[in-house]
Every structure is written in C-alpha cells, then in structure tokens.
Amino acid sequence: MSRITRPVLLAAAASLGLLGSLSCSTVALTGRHQLTLVPESEMLSVSSQQYGQFLSENKVSADPEGNARLQRVGARISKAVEDYAKDSGHADALNGYQWEFKLVESKEINAWCMPGGKVVFYTGILPVCRDDDGMAVVMGHEVAHAVARHGNERMSQQLMVQLGGTALSVALDSKPQETQQLWMSAFGAGAQYGLLLPFGRGQESEADHLGLIFMAMAGYDPHHAVEFWQRMAAASGSGKPPEFMSTHPSDEKRIAAIQQELPEALKYYKPR
Numbered sequence: 001m002s003r004i005t006r007p008v009l010l011a012a013a014a015s016l017g018l019l020g021s022l023s024c025s026t027v028a029l030t031g032r033h034q035l036t037l038v039p040e041s042e043m044l045s046v047s048s049q050q051y052g053q054f055l056s057e058n059k060v061s062a063d064p065e066g067n068a069r070l071q072r073v074g075a076r077i078s079k080a081v082e083d084y085a086k087d088s089g090h091a092d093a094l095n096g097y098q099w100e101f102k103l104v105e106s107k108e109i110n111a112w113c114m115p116g117g118k119v120v121f122y123t124g125i126l127p128v129c130r131d132d133d134g135m136a137v138v139m140g141h142e143v144a145h146a147v148a149r150h151g152n153e154r155m156s157q158q159l160m161v162q163l164g165g166t167a168l169s170v171a172l173d174s175k176p177q178e179t180q181q182l183w184m185s186a187f188g189a190g191a192q193y194g195l196l197l198p199f200g201r202g203q204e205s206e207a208d209h210l211g212l213i214f215m216a217m218a219g220y221d222p223h224h225a226v227e228f229w230q231r232m233a234a235a236s237g238s239g240k241p242p243e244f245m246s247t248h249p250s251d252e253k254r255i256a257a258i259q260q261e262l263p264e265a266l267k268y269y270k271p272r
Contacts, residue, residue: 219272
C-alpha cells in the first residue's frame, strides 16, 4: 500500500463515501495489496473516453511496417494475458477489455496501456525496440501495468492528495483539465519528472515480472528483456535522476532483477 498517512486516507475515504470499505484490494495476478478507490467500471469508461480524445489530438502513424509489428505483437501478447488470467483463475480481471493498439507519431521514447487494453506506442520507441522481441518486452510490461490496476492505484492516490478526495466522476465535471492531466500522467502518457511520476518502484517491478511471463507465453524469448533494458539505459543517457529521486528502479537494479526472474519466465516460454 502507498505511504499515505492514515488521517489522509480517512479524510479521503469519508469524502468519497468509502469509509466502510477502506481496506486494500488485491492485485489478482500477484496477490499484492493495493489502494483502488475508483470502481473498475468507471476506470474503463473514462479510459475509453480519454483514449479517444488522445487519438483525436495526436497524429496516428501511417508507417506500414511499424503498424504491422504493433498489431502482430499486440495480438500475441493480449492472447497470452488472457490465457494467463484464465489459467490462474482470474479471467474476470479482464472483464470489459477490448484491445486496441495504436502507433502515434512522436519522438518521445514511450508507450503505455490504459484500462481496457487501450495501448499506444510512440514512434520514438521503435528504434529502441528494434524488432518484434523488443516490442514484446515493452508491450508485456505496459499491459501488465493495466491488468494489475496500477493506474487505478495511482489515480486513487492523486485524487486524495491533489483533489482532496474528490470522486473521479465529480473531478472530471468540476476540474476537467486538471483531472485529465492527472489521468494521462497516471498512465505514463506525457508524465514529467517533478510533476507526477507514473508508477512506483514496486509497480514497475511487478510489471517487469508479469511482463516477462506474458512475453514468454506469447512465444518471445524473455532473455530479450535484458537486451532491451540495456538499450533503454543507453538511450536515456545521463539525463535520468538518481534512483533515490525517482520512483523507477535504477537501470542496473532493474536488469539484475530481470535476470533473476528469467528462470521462472522461461517455464512459460513457448517458442513460436
């Protein structure tokens, strides 16, 4: 659970009318406790709206090769996620999901996935991905954020801290621009250091762990995750903040953790 003081939680819960159900929910696929104050049905509805608005305000790429790769990898990863959820007895975690994969013109090295399987890759990340295997690393990781409800967790925190515990639907009506910015930042879409970092270290590690399994089940060798994050470290250069100033694991620690998790992920590996 996030490090938010009990008085803040109580005040926010009272404002949201959730005082009687303040206990943490659980990430279905890992068992980790998390704070999710926004109903999942509302997350899916807002996700569809914000995704559509984002696409209307940004240029969708016409690159045939990039789009073909995105659709190909997206289809395999989404199928693997559905199989994993079903096999683990948590098929309901994907209720309401309607997968979409869009490639958007931007030099930013980024990708993200909203609740409901709404995925965006920026063209700037394609050179770092290089091929299907690299894209599968990113896709597995970003989809893992969504199915583990990290966005709900992050949005719940920000509704309490920045909007005084206002319910999401109320916040969208009363402060639409501010709430939209919080929403997009909560999913890593244009978040800036010092404003709102999208995910915490625990969430990033959880997404790495699940992402390795998803890509392995989809037929992509999880060893490629190490190579991808090494390329990401090189692409990021020295402009990244020190680990103690960031919610993300350092490149070295992330790669080391992934290497330790490879034996488990390889148990799911089905070469295509």
